[in-house]
Amino acid sequence: MGGMLAVSAQEAPLIDPFGRAITYLRVSVTDRCDFRCVYCMAENMTFLPKAELLTLEELDRLCSAFVRQGVRKLRLTGGEPLVRRNIMWLIESLSRHLKTGALDELTLTTNGSQLARFADKLAEYGVKRINVSLDTLDPDKFVELTRWGKFDKVMDGLAAAKSAGLAIKINAVALRGVNDDETDRLIAWCGREGYDLTFIEVMPMGDIGGETRVDQYLPLSVLRADIEKRWTLTDLDYSTGGPARYVRVAETGRRIGFITPMTHNFCESCNRVRLTCTGTLYMCLGQEDAADLRAPLRASPDDDRPLDAAIAEAIGRKPKGHDFVIDRRRRQPAVGRHMSVTGG
Ligand code: SAM
Ligand code: SF4
Numbered sequence: 001m002g003g004m005l006a007v008s009a010q011e012a013p014l015i016d017p018f019g020r021a022i023t024y025l026r027v028s029v030t031d032r033c034d035f036r037c038v039y040c041m042a043e044n045m046t047f048l049p050k051a052e053l054l055t056l057e058e059l060d061r062l063c064s065a066f067v068r069q070g071v072r073k074l075r076l077t078g079g080e081p082l083v084r085r086n087i088m089w090l091i092e093s094l095s096r097h098l099k100t101g102a103l104d105e106l107t108l109t110t111n112g113s114q115l116a117r118f119a120d121k122l123a124e125y126g127v128k129r130i131n132v133s134l135d136t137l138d139p140d141k142f143v144e145l146t147r148w149g150k151f152d153k154v155m156d157g158l159a160a161a162k163s164a165g166l167a168i169k170i171n172a173v174a175l176r177g178v179n180d181d182e183t184d185r186l187i188a189w190c191g192r193e194g195y196d197l198t199f200i201e202v203m204p205m206g207d208i209g210g211e212t213r214v215d216q217y218l219p220l221s222v223l224r225a226d227i228e229k230r231w232t233l234t235d236l237d238y239s240t241g242g243p244a245r246y247v248r249v250a251e252t253g254r255r256i257g258f259i260t261p262m263t264h265n266f267c268e269s270c271n272r273v274r275l276t277c278t279g280t281l282y283m284c285l286g287q288e289d290a291a292d293l294r295a296p297l298r299a300s301p302d303d304d305r306p307l308d309a310a311i312a313e314a315i316g317r318k319p320k321g322h323d324f325v326i327d328r329r330r331r332q333p334a335v336g337r338h339m340s341v342t343g344g
Helices: 002-006 056-068 086-094 096-100 115-124 139-148 151-163 183-193 220-226 295-301 306-317
Strands: 025-030 073-077 105-110 129-133 168-174 194-201 231-234 245-249 255-259 274-277 280-282 290-292
Touching: 025 056, 056 073, 056 086, 056 274, 056 306, 073 086, 086 096, 086 105, 086 115, 096 105, 115 129, 115 151, 129 151, 139 151, 151 168, 168 183, 168 290, 183 194, 183 220, 194 220, 220 255, 231 306, 290 306, 295 306
Parallel strands: 025 073, 025 274, 073 105, 105 129, 129 168, 168 194, 194 255
Antiparallel strands: 231 245, 245 255, 274 280, 280 290
């Protein structure tokens, strides 16, 4: 219950049944993407009909309701957030909460494909740091992994983000037999470029066609032990409010994060909930239970109270943790929806 006491009642915090203050909202602004990463999507995906999506104005109203109730950090994700039409309108609009001090951070997770177009605007609207997903520095492997991605475009996007002054963290999903031979190269490159780096364990979410995650899955405990043979790692207390545990690499001076939902239960300190582009709130990435916020949002356009009540009720149902398992007996994904629905 310590977390509960640490947050002032004035901020009207959303406290879940396990005493965790919910201060971080991730919003998947679209389920669509210009890539088809092999661990994330099947090549042929059926996306939501555009008519089912919340408008940007509705997303703004929903995000603002969470900010009003104590959320301090907003992350836009997807699908690819920067392919949503007019997304910069939403980012500019939400940036008002940074100006008032209601929000500590507005950020996004992106595949980098559109950054060359948008990096300057993001910086102008108060975005300070972004996560860019990049699993390999080998252009051929990049095409194999993303199926539709253009490596050079991502490199141009990263350069634009850097020159706009955005701090960059590279997210790499650890994939057995795919990019586990590139770890040193990624660490050294991030060191040279001035980027932090986070490794992520592959999670069993959504059907991805022929491949199975049993083949892709590489526990980060194994990866870390391997890295430690060549690099000097020191554990850090540092946290960005997300689930990663960080170390400092003495040789590069940069941080490496490990997101280990599979090998280490990261639910204990969970401060997050996830909103989809149709207004469904998932209280846990690894559970099916969800709350529909679209109905109260639309039922009372001029009165936020039903929406606020629906949010509070949903947080009151936040489960203790996920039940992800990857093993050979269980061939089905632990949750049916793809990561692109809730945005990771
Ligand atoms: N399109 C953006 C991107 O790729 O950064 C944002 C959405 S993407 C779903 C968010 C993050 O989830 C990416 O870093 C991606 O690598 C990761 N991801 C996708 N599917 C995953 C899975 N099954 N297991 C673990 N991470 C996954
Ligand atoms: Fe798209 Fe991101 Fe999923 Fe790759 S990981 S397919 S870029 S949503």
